[in-house]
Amino acid sequence: MQTVKLNNGIEMPQLGFGVFQVTDLKECEDAVLNALQAGYRLIDTAAAYQNEEAVGRAIKKSGVDRKDIFLTSKLWVSDANYDRAKKAIDTSLEKLDTDYLDLYLMHQPYGDVAGAWRAMSEAYKAGKIRAIGVSNFYADQVKNLELSSEVKPVLNQIEVSPWYQQIDEVKFNQDEDIQVEAWAPFAEGKHDIFTNETIASIAKKYGKKNGQVILRWLLQRGIVVIPKSVHRNRMEENMDVFDFELSDDDMKTMATLDKKESQFFDHRDPTTIEQIFGSSLAQLK
Template identity: 35%
Template sequence: MEHLTLNTGAKIPLVGLGTWDLRDETCVSLVSEAIRLGYRLIDTAQMYDNEKEVGQGIAQTNVDRDDLFITTKLDSRSNGYKQALEGISRSLDNLNLDYVDLLLVHEPYSNDLAMYEALSEAYHDGKVKAIGISNYNQKRFEQFLKNVDIIPAVNQVECHLQFQKWVLQQKLKEHGTIMQAWSPLSQGKLGFEKQPEFLQLSEKYKKSPAQIVLRFLTQRGISVIPKTRRIECLEENMSIFDFQLLPEEMNLLKSLDKDTTLFSWTEY
């Protein structure tokens, strides 16, 4: 597994498991199986309503806690300083963990600065190893930076072939913030696996179109958290570090960017 270094000095895996929409025993078993297969980054959120199941999946493994990288996110129920403090305690209880490796403000809420103050306090108390934000575009990110003492370690955003966010990634990099991609495989909405570019690259590297996409993003220095319900896809999504796309192939895939979101609820 390859890693990126956060502005805290901690290492974050380039590939993790996203758990959006995973519920009940399916979530428990997938999390535990992912860790057994070598995943160390597991991403959840209050909004997903599955923190308890993620925690149960972690508890079923025998991997040392310090070898795992667990992320969760505070949603609108924690929209305020006091509410965020309570939300942090609730998430730790749900996960049955003493700390999380990364805690994010899930969206640019009205009281996000007060929420972030609570995150900063939890960071100093050792309940959180790194803090950051999610779904902040460049304008909101720059506004946010003017009012915080701790630079976000991560900005987790929608990023895939149709919405590649090169400018945002560069702006984040200038401030020492890592960009992480949710929905890196675009939830199967783009049909990129049928495009000639992918068929040719798949044949050349003996990799699936999904693996080509994930390698494209990770070669850019973007951590990815694809979600799947299938064990074979868990294995496939991890098996991307034994090949390297050439510069001209990276440029070919870059040309597919439409700078367009797939989700109407985002503010991009």
């Protein structure tokens, strides 16, 4: 498996497996077990996904040595202050049935970010977490955290797909030596991404499928990617992306697909923030 080195010196796989929206716990457990058997070693979950326990059970059942698995979880907005973050970290460790997390992310840039980051930094220094980072942070929010904190984020997990390429955000993070990780690399199939003719024309040249071209395009941009599937054949297909390389012309063609807008929601729209995160933020009061 191809790896990247984070700014604190630890390595993580560049291709992993995500479990967002896999809410059926038995299905989640089976999916993670299948993913580990298929060769995945980066597993990405979150407190908000409500499936950490299933992920932990799958890891135990897999027989794969814990030290060979790169396990990520995330702090939700309702726990985004110092005291609640400290408890949330321990809760995630307990649910995942592990002594440490390889990576722990602040899931959204809302709540008492400074207080939560302090709790995460303390857990990092105590060895409960090997690396800490953020998710869905824009460049100015990342810079503010960098300037006001002793521990620098190692990674920013953001939405990146052919429809939303985030050229400037990706460049900013990479220039800051902060690893970019893409969520929703397939934009959940929107705009017929798996049958798009432009991507298909590239895929045909390499004897691959659209999804594999998308993953390869992200890998060649230096981005960590965590596709999700509950189907073993798709898991294996998504792993089969290290035996070819897109040409410069193919990379340029992929760049023409950018719609330059989120395929989900605007993380900076005040109305959206209130609708999605309002009840969670209220728990901090």
